[in-house]
Amino acid sequence: MKAFIVYCSPAGSTQHVAQVIGKTLDILGHHPVMLDLCNTQDVAAIKTQMRGIKKDPLLFIGSPVYACHAIPPVMEFIEQLPDDCEGYSFPFVTWGAVTSGIALYEMGTLLNQKGYPLAGAAKIVAAHSLMWQFAHPLGEGRPDAADDHKVADMVKKVAAKLKAQPVSTVPLAELNYQPEDVYNSMAGLSIKAVRQMLPQRQVIREACTKCGVCAELCPVEAITLDPYPCFGKTCILCYNCMRLCPEKAIAADFSPMEAWLQEKAKEFNENPELKVFI
């Protein structure tokens, strides 16, 4: 089995899960090709590699949940997948203990449409990446060693499953686990729609050295220096620019976010246990 692990992970949790998947596949002798979508140069290369493999490639594809959805770089990657591959897919999401939204279902729908039936799927709680300034973010300490163990176990199961013919796939409907009214309100949300609700960034010109680290670390190349950082329309609001600025020259008031996110988490009341669909 040839495996590919593709992910986008502004704050590192999805990458962590991807690495556990990769390590387990390595131990099983499958030696996956890994691709971090924040490093966009490799995208063309991986597609060429996938096209070259006609025999059942397995694509693990990981995204954080933002405003109930998978993030644009991941959905765009799926959109551009070769549709003559006859491979299987395994979407996985990390979510910040508020709600996993409809990200898995949307990824699964598009993967199915592109001709990559679901060998499985998973949702994994992780530290909420909008809460890095707070002492106790939602999802604190996750994914932990027990989660890693479950991820490794899940990879072993899916590898065994792909050996058996015919391969039993997961029905898409299983990923549609939100109640219908909740689904409908989540479908109406988007990163664009929450942009005004999230803390607005300001560049502190006295502190900014125009070093360009923010632009380099932006996963979607949305920052230009003019000569100070300007945030473009493709910004996905990961706040890496603010979190990772060496001069702390990007500021935003996150103080109302803690109570609001805690409240939302209570409202959704979603089970934070790692869930595997297999």
Ligand SMILES: Cc1cc2nc3c(=O)[nH]c(=O)nc-3n(C[C@H](O)[C@H](O)[C@H](O)COP(=O)(O)O)c2cc1C
């Ligand atoms: C703009 C934004 C929106 C988010 N929306 C949600 C959400 O709807 N539900 C949730 O549980 N977590 C949400 N999160 C938290 C992330 O899904 C979670 O922390 C994820 O593990 C981050 O992955 P990463 O570390 O790979 O970037 C959001 C984070 C950001 C930055």
